[in-house]
Amino acid sequence: MPSYTAPVKDMMFLFEKLRDNKNYNELEKYNEVSSDLVKDILEEAAKINQNLILPLAKSGDENPAVLENGVVRTPPGYKEAYQKYIEDGWTSLSCDPKYGGQGMPKTVSAFFDEMLSSASLSFKLYSELSIGAYNCINHHASDEIKNKYLPKIVEGKWSGTMCLTEPVCGTDLGLLKTKAIKQSDNTYKISGQKIFITSGDHDLTENIIHLVLARSPDSPSGTKGISLFLVPKYIVNQDGSIGPRNGISTGSIESKMGIKGSATCVLNFDDATGYMIGNKDKGLSAMFTMMNLERIVVGIQGLGISEIAYQNSLSYAKERKQGKTNNSKSNNGADFIIDHADIRRTLLNMKSIIEGERALCFWLSQQTEVSLYHPDEKIKQAALDYVSLMTPVVKSLFTDLAMEITSDAMQIHGGYGYTKDQGIEQLYRDNRITPIYEGTNSVQAADLVFRKLSNKKGDVINKFLEMIKSECESKNEKVKTFSKELNHYLGILSKFTDWINDKNKIEKDDVSAAANDYLKSLGYVSIAYAWIKILEVSFNDFNTNKEFYSDKINTAKFYFDKVLPRAEYHYKSAISGSSNIMNFKFN
Ligand SMILES: Cc1cc2nc3c(=O)[nH]c(=O)nc-3n(C[C@H](O)[C@H](O)[C@H](O)COP(=O)(O)OP(=O)(O)OC[C@H]3O[C@@H](n4cnc5c(N)ncnc54)[C@H](O)[C@@H]3O)c2cc1C
DSSP states (O other): OOOOOOOOOHHHHHHSOOOOOOOOOHGGGGTTTOHHHHHHHHHHHHHHHIIIHHHHHHHHHSSEEEEETTTEEEOEEEEEEEHHHHHHHHTTSSSSSTTTOOOOOOOHHHHHHHHHHHOOHHHHHHHHHHHHHHHHHHHHHHHHHHHHHHHOOOOOOOEEEOOBBBBBBSOOOOOOOOEEEEOTTTEEEEEEEEEEETTTTOOSSSEEEEEEEEOOTSSSSSSGBBEEEEEEEEEEEEOOEEEEEEEEEEEEEEESSSSSSOOOOEEEEEEEEEESSTTBHHHHHHHHHHHHHHHHHHHHHHHHHHHHHHHHHHHHHHHHOOOTTTTOOOOSSSOOOGGHHHHHHHHHHHHHHHHHHHHHHHHHHHHHHHHHHOOOOOHHHHHHHHHHHHHHHHHHHHHHHHHHHHHHHHHHHHHOOOOOOTHHHHHHHHHTTTTTTSHHHHHHHHHHHIIIIGGGGGGGHHHHHHHHHHHHHHHOHHHHHHHHHHHHHHHHHHHHHHHHHHHHHHOHHHHHHHHEHHHHEEEHHHHHHHHHHHHHHHHGGGOOHHHHHHHHHHHHHHHHHHIIHHHHHHHHHHHHHHHHHHHHHOO
């Protein structure tokens, strides 16, 4: 089983040293969130993840969730752990105190999300969708519905799901068939089949609140005729108590490559009672509230899995002896593999990506908070624009890089990585879903180049690049070596953006074929921006903690020398266009 120590030190570094952001500081509701409080929370979070949840990863993989006589049973240990998890209040961390939440900012809950993803992604998914459902209901439902459902979801006694996918529609939700028929009491009868539903049924909570996309008979076809419904597993009585079973049954659960502890269900809705959330035919945009926040959390899943893969690779590399290094001093026997240049390169590649991603995510969490709560509408909107630009980037790049990192972790472990003993291959398998669900990474890239880049006639991306440029200009002399480098790649990204915008007018296939490359270029530059912020502190505060800061500076140097150049490679690859791709005859 892999070991795991939560990176509380690095998280506290970000919270204390990168926190200073003018717009974020103006959010009064977080004035009282002190470093001491956050440290206490993260230390408690580390304990539950390291001690209670980490062992569930192996048990869930070996004893997947099962469907027995129509009832879904979670793997051994899940029920007890979930009970402790909700008793300790982890489901309520970032929820509104009005509904029983603790009101912590996303900067803190994102750290918790990362730890939980490192410990066990399967276990995490049972509460993750509940927070997604909480966000969606909180944004779009009536007060009556909010008061009835949110306190129990926040407490963790009821959980949530997101029901979009059907046998004929995954990416293309316009094809959706599930029907919603209005009743005289303004409720709806929902009928249809949903597949691949995470935590669609299980034995951890008293009730499950499904958020279901469905179409009324008089609604238009395509995405413009989809509405959103709350459909509980058990009908909730007027007084909030649990009533009769609703018309929902579990057809089967999927047998999967990874995240085997998570129950992925086929759900059949047969005249199930549902309540409309938000406006008729506007369900997709309401569901996007859930999906957008969820997509950032999926990016964080990739980060968390990368972290545990790195930690175990590092300790293995320090223990395993094989071969001699070029400058070996040992007379007999072999050297530790951590002394081989290629293993060192691989480890630094992982570390420089992970720490940069964590810092970028911290910045994005701040922007998310500003976008939700800043009193000035203009500032709020500007932050929302950045969040919306970066959402596909974080979702896709972090999860794709987690594939690279978990694969490299297996490579460092050699044959012991491929066999089950060390638990490394499980990280690779568990992560493999992250580039697929919540909108595949290709679809995220298309969203970026076709929608996000043209947002406000290109003003958002231009402002984002300008912001990075101006922050780079005013830096400490020592940071300037790095910012000069970053400026070079900003120039490339600007050219790349212009190329995409020009091609968008004349050859859309060129843009589609370049979408993944563009997303990656923007992602690598954004991570470098996060590294510049870290470097600024590291050089300024160097003497206060030389060991910690020289580690940061040297890791940043690796990122700028060896990882950031990928941004240029993606540009060069993209501008070769798509004519050969589109004209190629596949036999
Ligand atoms: C373990 C697991 C958990 C899941 N959990 C949930 C859940 O809780 N709720 C839920 O509703 N769904 C869930 N899903 C479904 C998941 O979100 C979908 O599988 C995913 O969105 C892709 O849809 P699809 O499988 O139908 O693939 P398709 O949409 O058929 O896509 C197949 C391929 O075509 C590509 N493609 C499709 N359209 C385009 C396009 N326009 N341009 C370029 N490329 C395109 C895709 O990128 C992909 O590579 C889950 C799936 C799994 C496996």
